[in-house]
Amino acid sequence: ITKAxxxxxxxxxxxxxxxxxxxxxxxxxxxxxxxxVILAEDxxxxxxxxxxxxxxxxxxxxxIKVPEKAKLGDWAGQHKLDADANVKKTCSxxxxxxxxxxxxxxxxxxxxxxxxxxxxxxEEPAAxxxxxxxxxxxxxxxxxxxx
Numbered sequence: 001i002t003k004a005x006x007x008x009x010x011x012x013x014x015x016x017x018x019x020x021x022x023x024x025x026x027x028x029x030x031x032x033x034x035x036x037v038i039l040a041e042d043x044x045x046x047x048x049x050x051x052x053x054x055x056x057x058x059x060x061x062x063x064i065k066v067p068e069k070a071k072l073g074d075w076a077g078q079h080k081l082d083a084d085a086n087v088k089k090t091c092s093x094x095x096x097x098x099x100x101x102x103x104x105x106x107x108x109x110x111x112x113x114x115x116x117x118x119x120x121x122x123e124e125p126a127a128x129x130x131x132x133x134x135x136x137x138x139x140x141x142x143x144x145x146x147x
Contacts, residue, residue: 001064001110001111001114002066002071003107004106004107004108004110004111004114005038005064005066005075005107005111006075006107007105007106007107007108008036008098008101008105008107008108008111009038009075009076009077009096009098010075011101011102011103011105011107011108012098012099012100012101012102013076013077013102014102015100015101015102015103016100017098017099017100017101017102018076018077018096018097018098018099019033019034019096019097019098019099020073020076020077020078020093020096021093021094021095022048022051022052022094022095024097025037025052025095025096025097026051026052026055028097028099029052029055029056029059029061029097030055032059033097033099034056034059034061034097034098034099035061035097035098035099035100035101036061036062036064036097036098036101036111036115037052037056037061037062037063037064037095037096037097037098038063038064038065038066038072038095038096038097038098039052039053039063039064039065039066039094039095040065040066040067040068040069040072040092040093040094040095041065041066041067041068042067042068042069043069043094043095044094045094048094048095052095061097062115062119064111064115068092069092069093069094070090070092072092072093072094072095072096073090073091073092073093074090075096076093076096078090078091078092078093
């Protein structure tokens with residue numbers, strides 16, 4: 001699952017579809033822009049966890065938890081690179097919201113399947129349904145272009 005999250009965040013970053021940090025995540029949730037929220041389990045502030053959990057439940061956005069905020073910050077692109085493009089310094093991030101998944105990827109497909117499996121028979125959040133529909137339309141367009 002971590003590989004899929006990494007891939008989804010990479011594609012979302014290239015399309016400016018990532019909100020990093022508690023302030024940006026809360027703003028994107030309130031505006032209805034967030035399609036998926038990723039929260040670090042080792043978040044220092046219990047209030048942040050409660051706030052993000054409540055907002056995602058209220059807005060019908062799915063929440064995925066990852067073990068470390070340092071890795072989440074790195075995946076979200078909060079790092080400095082040296083001249084050889086090696087990571088020099090990483091800034092951690094307690095939570096990240098995906099506003100735009102970007103292009104269809106193997107990781108996105110796996111992540112959507114994971115979300116469905118976690119929810120069982122429950123109804124999917126509207127944002128995930130929209131992302132699936134957009135991915136299907138994009139794939140159909142690619143097939144039509146190939147013919």
